[in-house]
Amino acid sequence: MSDSAVSPPHLEICVVVFTLQESRLKVLLIPSKDPIFADMWMLPAAPVLDCALEKAAARQIEQLTGVGEVYLEQLYTYGDPGRHPTCRLISIVYFALIPADSLLPAAEQKSGSHWFALEELPRLAMDHADILAYALRRLRYKLEYTAVGFELLPEFFTLSELQHTYELILGEKLDKRNFRRRILEAGIIEATPHRRSGEGRPALLYRYRPDAVAEVKARRLFP
Structure with missing residues (x-):
């Protein structure tokens, strides 16, 4: 039996953050710090702390963008046993929308995050390309029946x-x-x-x- 089968799962809050810049829809990504995914980028994520999940997601977004109040919605929970090669990783994913005129560039520089146009994405780690694609589908669907x-x-x-x-x-x-x-x-x-x-x-x-x-x-x- 592998270690991942007996070890407790790792829980994280993952965020998909969209904005409009330079007439393009963009998503916020961070460079991977995991040697397994060297030279790849990831959706921002942080361990689940002792607070409400939505509050943890909002706090993470504020640290990355400097924006404290954003449109935020839970997207899905990803927990396939094979999505990470060395551990059982469960990601509770939220997606957020931020007007470009609200962003604070200094916060992005400090965090090392970067806005990528959806048509110019770098290589994404794990299943983050699938997560991003699902978030975009959800956004397009909601556009049809909400404001x-x-x-x-x-x-x-x-x-x-x-x-x-x-x-x-x-x-x-x-x-x-x-x-x-x-x-x-x-x-x-x-x-x-x-x-x-x-x-x-x-x-x-x-x-x-x-x-x-x-x-x-x-x-x-x-x-």
Whole structure:
């Protein structure tokens, strides 16, 4: 019988953190410190401490990004006996969404973490590529029936920025006229008195209605 079969399992909190930077959807990764996974990257993880699981996940994200309040949701628990070659590792995974304008670069530099675009990922250790793929599927699914996409936006945004956010997450182009009609009919955003200057006519700024119902009809915002 192997040592891993009789030793108690190792429990950890693992986080999948998404943000939008440079018109790309990115995920936060850290370099592996395990010699077994040399020259590979991992999703951030930390041992389970004597506190609530969600609080432990939020604390880990704050240490890595400097952001104390984020959208956070439990994703799944991974505990296949063969996912780590030397021990029984059980990962309780959360995924989080952070607007890019909330990030503190100094926190990332201190932790050694780095934001990678999903189309330019390095080699990932263990089953972290599968975990990341599942988190992205969950995010895309939730985008269809909740207002979760607003968690990646600043407080004020244009309709073009909102559509671009949805397109980056879904990985597909959306019809401009149809998207705007549906998002306005959903009643979850409201116009503000502000406009953003740029090329051409200044664009009206919107914000998510704090009193809006988070749940919307499935696929209501899509063709």
